[in-house]
Amino acid sequence: MAKQIMMALAGNPNCGKTTLFNNLTGMRQHVGNWPGKTVERKDGKFTYMGKKINVIDLPGTYSLTAYSIEELIARDYIVEENPDVVINIVDATNLERNLYLTIQLIELGANIIVAINMNRFAEKKELKIDDKKLSNLLGVPVIKIEAVDRIGKTELIESVLKAAKSRSKGTKKITYGSEIEEHLAELEKILPESINTNKGFSTKWIALKLIEKDKEVIKKILGLKNGKEVLMKAERIQEHLSQIFGEDVDAAIADARYGFIAGLIKESMTRPKIDKITMSDYIDRIVTNRFLGIPVFLFALWLLFQLTFSISAPFMDWIGFFFGWLAEVVSNLIATEWLSSLLADGIIGGVGSVLVFVPVIFMLFLSIALLEDCGYLARAAFIMDRLMHKIGLHGKSFIPMLLGFGCNVPAIMATRTLESRKDRILTMLINPFMSCGARLPVYALFAAAFFSEHQGWVIFSLYLLGIMVAIIMGLIFKKTLFKGLSSPFVMELPPYRLPTLKGALIHMWERGSVFLKKAGTLIFLVVIVIWFLSSLPFGVEYASQNSVIGRIGTFIAPIFKPLGFGTWQASVALGFGFAAKEVIVGSFGTLYGVSEEGLGKALAQTFTPLSAYAFMVFVLLYVPCMAVIAVIKRETNSWKWPIFTVIYTTVIAWSMAFIVYQGGLLLGFT
Amino acid sequence: MKKTLNQLSKNESGMIVSIQGKGGVHKRLLDMGLVKNAMVKVERVAPLGDPIEVKVKGYSLLLRKEEAKNITIDVQ
Incomplete structure (x- = not known):
């Protein structure tokens, strides 16, 4: 048989689903998006005994309602694509809640295999699960695995092959008690015949969803013959049931599901009388402690940045040194002046300016992946939620904000962890004020040239200013653009786990490579455009006042006059900064025709300490680089928000720099 | 007591x-x-007073007091 097997992985968040996916497919995976959605889709494949098996990692979900995009995607995939097998990964330490999804998958009519993961942790908690019994009760295969290693892997794949041949629908039905069951049967009978296509998902599931007022299913039924009739019947049943139960139908159905699960647990699992206090509990007593929580959090942040910057610093130096050397070699080697300039100033300089940030960005992502995988970031969200909520954000928004200090591009992508669109857009809008790694070289240059005594404080003050502007803008947006209900904060707190290096590295690579691809190609392109603007018309000295870009700079310079830096060079450098902010440093070098060592002196002739500070404030706040704009466009799927970001950040940057410069002059600074 | x-x-x-x-x-919340x-x-309260961590069905769940308001408990 040449037919390939399609297998989907489903499970709760934090159940080890992605770990199993990585374990099965290795690095042969493809990461993309679900069509039209900004939810990540991971595909992979592997071969077992000559059989090709395709694996798809469905979004982690707790349930299969129509309320969240992830849940909709997961269930639509199962219903519409009808995979041969669905592996439902279940966390052994948290069986009761995990089975809530399991029974919904069975109801849906998926051909499932239950893979119980993390048995080792369960043993430590003295939880004993009888997999044979559970399999009998559910009517589907149940296999114990450890996603992190090879335990149960062969057995799991064997049972996938077997299940792909003969579908085993969960024979034992979940019962909702006679009252609901009767009504379900009633509805099932009158369902339009056309609904029961060869796809074979269960009519009981549809009836159940109708009683639950599931928007998507209702839409589908309405499109069918005598759909209206069915819906009217469903509404009557809803009313009747809520009278009987004295609560809404949703609650009654959830009660019934958990009731059924309680029965399963009672028969297939034994647990200690008193819950054992786990290592996690002990750690949390300190880490989320009333008094220690915040100091520990600040220390973790400090450590994160220390490690990231100190480990990556030498690599950054080497890369900078290498490209400097390469540019010199190339320009010496090629006699044709324009070509050597294009290669050395344009291409090599451009590629170098991107690659020099790779070490720091990858290190930051690695550190964050480690913090995330060990479970600390969930605690950080818990600790920070009160503050974040005050500015209209979600505790989880904290993670993208933190990533913003590395690079705003992956930070904006990380807003995908937020469930509501409003939260996502608000987080994206204020994220650029988190001073990214690319702005640091600009601060370093100016701080060294003008504030040699207090460099650290000056740079620190800029980071702080960025955070303050983000908070103020968050408050303003919350009161204006995003008025109304804030989204809820209901999330699981997973136990601490020892992160695996492989998992963290994969995480790092996924985010980092996006930066490389998206930001890299764009910056490269812009650098070439800038080179042409600087070299045209033919014959002018590179980036001199007579070049196209020099003329543009001269034209717009008066705008910056009230901010203290109305020179054409500053305008041109800021224009270059739109490509990538670190380009500002190199372009000053070119514009003044000096090497990096002589740059400080050259700047001292056109800037004063006050105008230098105003300039840094402007660099901190104005248009994030092109890559950020591009990623906001992609993530919001519209031009509205990226254009809005360009305009409002520039207005704020100008105003803040104006206040700093004019205010400083009034106070007698120069 | 409720x-x-x-x-x-x-x-x-x-x-x-x-x-x-x-x-x-x-x-x-039901799911x-x-x-x-x-x-x-209630296992703990965040250092800033909100959200709270509760143990339910053998695991830890975080939620804001705003959401917790909707849940009535018979305290033991």
Whole structure:
């Protein structure tokens, strides 16, 4: 048989689903998006005994309602694509809640295999699960695995092959008690015949969803013959049931599901009388402690940045040194002046300016992946939620904000962890004020040239200013653009786990490579455009006042006059900064025709300490680089928000720099 | 004694009597195991006073007091 097997992985968040996916497919995976959605889709494949098996990692979900995009995607995939097998990964330490999804998958009519993961942790908690019994009760295969290693892997794949041949629908039905069951049967009978296509998902599931007022299913039924009739019947049943139960139908159905699960647990699992206090509990007593929580959090942040910057610093130096050397070699080697300039100033300089940030960005992502995988970031969200909520954000928004200090591009992508669109857009809008790694070289240059005594404080003050502007803008947006209900904060707190290096590295690579691809190609392109603007018309000295870009700079310079830096060079450098902010440093070098060592002196002739500070404030706040704009466009799927970001950040940057410069002059600074 | 979940202090526990509310949040609370007759215990309160961590169905769940208000508990 040449037919390939399609297998989907489903499970709760934090159940080890992605770990199993990585374990099965290795690095042969493809990461993309679900069509039209900004939810990540991971595909992979592997071969077992000559059989090709395709694996798809469905979004982690707790349930299969129509309320969240992830849940909709997961269930639509199962219903519409009808995979041969669905592996439902279940966390052994948290069986009761995990089975809530399991029974919904069975109801849906998926051909499932239950893979119980993390048995080792369960043993430590003295939880004993009888997999044979559970399999009998559910009517589907149940296999114990450890996603992190090879335990149960062969057995799991064997049972996938077997299940792909003969579908085993969960024979034992979940019962909702006679009252609901009767009504379900009633509805099932009158369902339009056309609904029961060869796809074979269960009519009981549809009836159940109708009683639950599931928007998507209702839409589908309405499109069918005598759909209206069915819906009217469903509404009557809803009313009747809520009278009987004295609560809404949703609650009654959830009660019934958990009731059924309680029965399963009672028969297939034994647990200690008193819950054992786990290592996690002990750690949390300190880490989320009333008094220690915040100091520990600040220390973790400090450590994160220390490690990231100190480990990556030498690599950054080497890369900078290498490209400097390469540019010199190339320009010496090629006699044709324009070509050597294009290669050395344009291409090599451009590629170098991107690659020099790779070490720091990858290190930051690695550190964050480690913090995330060990479970600390969930605690950080818990600790920070009160503050974040005050500015209209979600505790989880904290993670993208933190990533913003590395690079705003992956930070904006990380807003995908937020469930509501409003939260996502608000987080994206204020994220650029988190001073990214690319702005640091600009601060370093100016701080060294003008504030040699207090460099650290000056740079620190800029980071702080960025955070303050983000908070103020968050408050303003919350009161204006995003008025109304804030989204809820209901999330699981997973136990601490020892992160695996492989998992963290994969995480790092996924985010980092996006930066490389998206930001890299764009910056490269812009650098070439800038080179042409600087070299045209033919014959002018590179980036001199007579070049196209020099003329543009001269034209717009008066705008910056009230901010203290109305020179054409500053305008041109800021224009270059739109490509990538670190380009500002190199372009000053070119514009003044000096090497990096002589740059400080050259700047001292056109800037004063006050105008230098105003300039840094402007660099901190104005248009994030092109890559950020591009990623906001992609993530919001519209031009509205990226254009809005360009305009409002520039207005704020100008105003803040104006206040700093004019205010400083009034106070007698120069 | 009946209280809403946000009124429980650390280490207090009880049985859920009812869950009010509508729509997505309500459904999410139910899906996460906050159903009638389930036992909940407040494990801790965040350093800034909100959200809270509760133990339900053998695992830890974080939620804001705003959401916890909808859950009525028979305190033991």
